[in-house]
Amino acid sequence: MDSKLEAENMDLQLKGKRALVTGSSSGIGEGIAKALAQEGVTVVIHGRNEQQASRVAGEIIAAGGNAFVALGDLATDKGAEQVIHKVLSILGAVDILVNNAGTYSISSWMNSTPSQWLELYNINVVSMIRTTLLLLPQMRELGWGRIINIASTVATKPTSVADYSATKAANLNLTVSLAQELAGTGIAVNSVSPGSIVTPRLNNIMLQIGLAQGWGTDLEQIQHHMLQGMMKNPADRLGTVEDVAHLVTFLCSPLADYINGANLRVDGGWVPTVN
Numbered sequence: 001m002d003s004k005l006e007a008e009n010m011d012l013q014l015k016g017k018r019a020l021v022t023g024s025s026s027g028i029g030e031g032i033a034k035a036l037a038q039e040g041v042t043v044v045i046h047g048r049n050e051q052q053a054s055r056v057a058g059e060i061i062a063a064g065g066n067a068f069v070a071l072g073d074l075a076t077d078k079g080a081e082q083v084i085h086k087v088l089s090i091l092g093a094v095d096i097l098v099n100n101a102g103t104y105s106i107s108s109w110m111n112s113t114p115s116q117w118l119e120l121y122n123i124n125v126v127s128m129i130r131t132t133l134l135l136l137p138q139m140r141e142l143g144w145g146r147i148i149n150i151a152s153t154v155a156t157k158p159t160s161v162a163d164y165s166a167t168k169a170a171n172l173n174l175t176v177s178l179a180q181e182l183a184g185t186g187i188a189v190n191s192v193s194p195g196s197i198v199t200p201r202l203n204n205i206m207l208q209i210g211l212a213q214g215w216g217t218d219l220e221q222i223q224h225h226m227l228q229g230m231m232k233n234p235a236d237r238l239g240t241v242e243d244v245a246h247l248v249t250f251l252c253s254p255l256a257d258y259i260n261g262a263n264l265r266v267d268g269g270w271v272p273t274v275n
Contacts, residue, residue, distance in 0.1 A: 012253040015040030018091040019252070020084075022074060022131060023101030025052035027199040028150065031241030032098055035249045037065030041096065044068050044087050074101055075123050080130035093138050096252045099128040100150040104201065105164040117163045124167035125174070132178065136187075145187035146252045149175050150244075153195045153267045156275075168193070172263050179261030188260040190251050195267025196231045197239040235268030 014036065024033040025047025033043045037060045045060075045067055047053040053069045060067035070086040073079035087094060102124040107116060128149055139145035154161070155168035172191050179189040196202065203219060210222035223238060231238065244266050250256055251264070265271055 010255075012039050012249065012255060014249070014253055017041045017095040017252070018043075018093060019096035019098065020044045020046060020070070020087050020091075020094050020131070020135070021098040021100055022046045022127075024098075025049055025056055027201060028194060028197060028241050028244050029098070029100040030056050031245040032100060032248045033067070034060055034063075034065075035242070035245035036096070036098075036252065037063070037067060039249060039253075040065075041252075042066040042068075042091065044070050044090060046070050046072070046074075046083060046087075046101065048073060074127035074130055077130065080127065080134060084131065084134040088138070093142060094135050095139070095142065095144065096146045096148075097131060097135050097139075098148045098150065098248060098252075099131060101127055102150070102167075104205075105161060106205070107163055108160050109162050112163055117166075120163050121167055121170070124164070125170045128171065128174065136182075139187055140182075140185055143186045144254075145185075146256075147178065147187065147189045148248055148251055149189070149191045150248075151175075151191045151193045151263065153193050153265055153271050155191075155193055155263075156265075156273065157271045175263065176261045188251075188257065190259060190261065191263040192244060192248055192251070193263055193265045193267065194244045195233065195239055195265065195270045196226070197241060197244060197266075199241060202238075231270070233268035233270040237268065239266060239268060 019036050019041050021029050021033040021043060023029040024045045033045055037043050045053045045057045050071055057067040057069050068090045070083050072083035105120050149171050151171040152168040154165040155172050158165035175189050175191040206222050206226060215222050215225050247266055
């Protein structure tokens with residue numbers, strides 16, 4: 001069989017699976033939710049903005065997929081419990097958890113405070129722990145599951161944005177720890193670390209940098225400057241949401257059973273190390 005045709009017809013065996021993608025009302029999370037839905041996964045769109053979450057769910061449904069909405073703040077125990085209760089009332093159980101919700105800080109060492117570090121750690125790390133602990137009991141009963149933690153390349157190549165880099169390093173650490181904890185359960189746990197991925201949030205950050213550097217407000221020109229500097233990578237381009245979504249979708253598949261406790265980078269080669 002022609003290898004190209006075979007690849008196009010690959011069945012990821014995801015039809016009928018149920019997934020919660022946190023922070024999926026925009027950006028990378030939105031892309032992941034849509035990619036999973038295209039493979040026949042019923043997805044719950046999570047966010048805090050009802051209009052944005054409903055838009056994503058509506059677009060998935062219009063494309064022939066199945067999607068629902070669960071709103072709530074995962075940065076509090078009560079908020080996380082409300083979200084998971086809603087998800088389980090809709091789906092009955094969850095086969096796939098993609099911990100994507102989080103925020104980005106542009107603070108450096110000297111313009112941050114301990115309270116800001118704690119707040120960011122709670123949002124980017126403890127929120128993942130909340131959703132994971134709430135869903136693990138039913139996932140263990142199923143005897144199969146996927147947990148994907150979205151980290152960042154700065155987890156292994158820290159920048160001067162120290163608090164954010166530290167939270168992403170913690171994401172990798174808890175991934176490996178949880179994979180060991182769940183040995184023999186049929187649940188695989190992995191991390192995906194995106195590099196510079198074009199999203200509305202990244203575009204806003206680049207516009208701020210462009211203004212500060214005197215590059216103007218033309219986003220294409222600013223991206224060109226960034227690719228010559230701090231975002232330079234061997235692929236010579238910025239990443240797309242789809243670049244991340246395709247990898248996450250494969251990791252969620254039964255075909256990826258032997259990938260566990262791993263961190264997979266999607267960064268065009270920006271991190272110049274073997275691991």
